[in-house]
Amino acid sequence: MTFKNLFLTLTTAFLLAATAAAQTVLFHTGDYTGYPYRIPAICTAVNGDLIALSDIRPCGNDIGYGRVDILMRTSKDNGATWSYPVTVLAGTGEGEEAGYGDACLVADRERNELLLVCVSGDVPYWSSKIGHTQRIVCTHARLNERTGRWEWNKRPIDLTQQVYEGLLGNRINGLFMGSGRICQSRTVKVGDYYRVYGALCTHGGNFVIYSDDFGRNWHLLGTPTESCAPKGDEPKCEELPDGSVLLSSRKDRGRWFNIFKFTDVKSGAGAWGTPVASDETPGGIRNEGRATDGEILLLDVTEKATGKDLILALQSVPAGPNRQKVTIYWKPLRTPTDYDTPQHFAEQWEGQYQVSNTGSAYSTMSLQHDKRIAFFYEEEPAYYQMVYLPLDLETITAGRYAVK
Numbered sequence: 369m370t371f372k373n374l375f376l377t378l379t380t381a382f383l384l385a386a387t388a389a390a391q392t393v394l395f396h397t398g399d400y401t402g403y404p405y406r407i408p409a410i411c412t413a414v415n416g417d418l419i420a421l422s423d424i425r426p427c428g429n430d431i432g433y434g435r436v437d438i439l440m441r442t443s444k445d446n447g448a449t450w451s452y453p454v455t456v457l458a459g460t461g462e463g464e465e466a467g468y469g470d471a472c473l474v475a476d477r478e479r480n481e482l483l484l485v486c487v488s489g490d491v492p493y494w495s496s497k498i499g500h501t502q503r504i505v506c507t508h509a510r511l512n513e514r515t516g517r518w519e520w521n522k523r524p525i526d527l528t529q530q531v532y533e534g535l536l537g538n539r540i541n542g543l544f545m546g547s548g549r550i551c552q553s554r555t556v557k558v559g560d561y562y563r564v565y566g567a568l569c570t571h572g573g574n575f576v577i578y579s580d581d582f583g584r585n586w587h588l589l590g591t592p593t594e595s596c597a598p599k600g601d602e603p604k605c606e607e608l609p610d611g612s613v614l615l616s617s618r619k620d621r622g623r624w625f626n627i628f629k630f631t632d633v634k635s636g637a638g639a640w641g642t643p644v645a646s647d648e649t650p651g652g653i654r655n656e657g658r659a660t661d662g663e664i665l666l667l668d669v670t671e672k673a674t675g676k677d678l679i680l681a682l683q684s685v686p687a688g689p690n691r692q693k694v695t696i697y698w699k700p701l702r703t704p705t706d707y708d709t710p711q712h713f714a715e716q717w718e719g720q721y722q723v724s725n726t727g728s729a730y731s732t733m734s735l736q737h738d739k740r741i742a743f744f745y746e747e748e749p750a751y752y753q754m755v756y757l758p759l760d761l762e763t764i765t766a767g768r769y770a771v772k
Contacts, residue, residue, distance in 0.1 A: 370410040378542065387428040389553055394441050394450060395422045395754035402430060405439075405754050407547050408732050409473040410538045414480050414513065417738040418443040419518065420744055421456065421484070422754045428627060431502065432492030432507040435459040436467030436692040438484070446738045456484065457507065457518050468524070474550035476582060477562055480511035482518065482582040485527075485566060496542025496571070503528045504544065506583045508572045517597035525584065527742070535577060535588045536570070544572035546603040546617075546664050548732035553607050558634055565589075565648075567603035574617050576628065578636060587636050588684060589628050590614060590689030596640040597624040602661040608707050609666075609679050615643075616664040616683060622647030622654050623662075624682065625714045627707070644710040651716035653697050665741075666771040669761065678702055680761075680769055681713075682732040684745070687722065694728040694745050696721045696764055720731035721764040 395405040401424065407419040427434025438456045441591035443449060465488065487493075489503040496502045506526040512519050532538060545566045553563040558580040559695050566586075568575045573595025577586045591595060597603065600617030603624075608614050611633060617624040623646045630638040645653035647685040662685035669680045679701040687695040699717040700706070707713045710752035722729075734742045741759045746752035761771050 376439040379495055382748045389759055392447065392450065392756045393753045394420050394563055394756050395424070395439065395453070400455055404751065405468050406730070406746065406752065408730055408744040408746060408754055409471040409548050410734050410742050410756070411475040411482065412551065412734045412742065413475040413482070413511065414478065416444070416446070417518075418512070418734070418736065418742055419473065419475065419482060420450075420754075420756060421473055421529055423471070424620055426459075426467070427461070427467065427516040430492060430496065431467045431469045431487045432490060434466060435461035436469040436679075437470050438468050438486060440518070442594050446736050446740065447742060447756060450756075456509075457486070457524060459488075462490060463501075464489050468505070470544055470547040470615060472545045472550050472566060473550050474564055477552055477554075477680055480513075481582065482509040483521075483550065483564065484509070484551065485545050485583060488524070493542050493544060498538060498541055501528065501532060502542050502544060504531055508583070527586065528584060531568075531577065535586060536575065536592045537645055538593060540570045543568050545569075547661055547730065549665070549734060551605050551607055553611075553615075554736070555607075556633055557763070565605045565607070566633060567605040567615060567617070568598070569602050570595075573598035573750075574603045574615060574624075576603075576605055576613060576615060589636060590640050594640070596626045596628065597643040598625045601659070604662070604664045606664045606666050608703065609701060610707075612689070614664065614713065615675055616662075617643075619645065619647075620657065620659050622652060623685065623714075624660075625710045626711065627710050640712045644714045646714045647738045649711065649714040651687070652714045653683060653717055655685055655695075657690040658688070660686055660691055660729045662686075662730070664700075665735075667761070669700075669769040670772055671769055672762075672767065677772060680765075682733070682741075682764070684711060684723075684743070686728060686732060687720070691729045692724075692727050693722055694724040694731050694747070696743075698765055700769070719765060719768075721766075723759075728752075735771065
């Protein structure tokens with residue numbers, strides 16, 4: 369082993385040991401409940417609260433196999449301490465309310481309000497068929513200013529008919545929104561709320577829907593007859609600096625990327641580009657083996673060597689082989705040509721930071737008020753623990769960039 373390789377090995381080991389020391393397990397598979405936990409979602413509210421959600425699965429499996437609930441823990445001190453778990457949505461084990469899971473979460477950028485979109489029902493995703501589909505619902509929470517607690521609506525809003533029939537024309541048998549972070553626009557506000565974007569995994573590929581009233585009514589980007597990523601699996605979306613919408617979708621050995629460019633932002637008119645496989649581009653994200661859901665996040669940063677302000681893209685996904693070594697890949701967007709086409713966005717990712725050195729899978733992230741990144745992910749042992757980890761951007765990028 370050369371001195372350089374030895375130095376890199378020791379440095380990686382030191383960083384992973386420091387990471388383990390900073391972790392907080394928010395939901396522990398093998399705890400007193402005896403049930404497994406899966407699927408992380410986290411957001412940062414206007415008041416600075418961190419809200420973390422996870423499935424708890426009494427049925428031991430995905431939605432469609434029995435009872436699944438969604439639990440919440442919150443932190444009011446940037447992740448130093450956390451509340452006890454509380455139930456947001458409880459499944460009954462049977463029928464349309466059998467289970468609720470695969471949480472998608474966003475905190476409104478102006479109000480202390482939360483939007484949760486999730487799967488529900490008694491049919492698995494791949495067994496869905498017209499007339500008996502996996503369902504999609506949403507619910508909202510507001511902060512009780514007196515108690516400091518987040519209070520969720522008693523009953524979720526059923527979006528199933530609106531999405532399946534109204535947006536996709538009953539052409540799709542099964543669908544769900546990619547779990548983790550729902551994207552909220554930084555600039556587009558049509559009505560009382562800034563627009564939110566959610567990406568759908570369906571039997572017919574990926575589609576992206578948007579809402580201008582914080583999740584109560586949804587519209588489709590593009591057409592119901594043409595998927596923005598026909599081979600895409602679990603997807604996420606993010607807003608690019610020019611207001612275009614970026615799709616990032618799960619695939620083996622990389623990600624699918626595509627971009628929707630508006631011709632009329634207010635009405636949602638525009639068109640998708642051609643989806644690009646990141647592992648087939650120069651310098652693109654490549655991982656090994658079985659992929660999972662991950663997170664795409666764009667941040668306003670300063671390049672420390674030059675003092676210049678720019679946008680940095682972060683993408684989390686297991687590096688592999690298989691579901692191991694969750695890693696954050698990063699790429700600076702210095703000029704519009706770095707993101708003007710799906711091909712250009714997929715190319716030339718500058719670096720990566722390995723978060724986990726063991727079995728690990730789904731992950732998501734949110735920017736905290738203290739400018740650290742709340743990284744929330746699944747990690748072994750016991751398939752899985754739901755782990756919260758606060759990370760400085762300087763750590764992720766080896767000191768090259770800092771959050772503005």
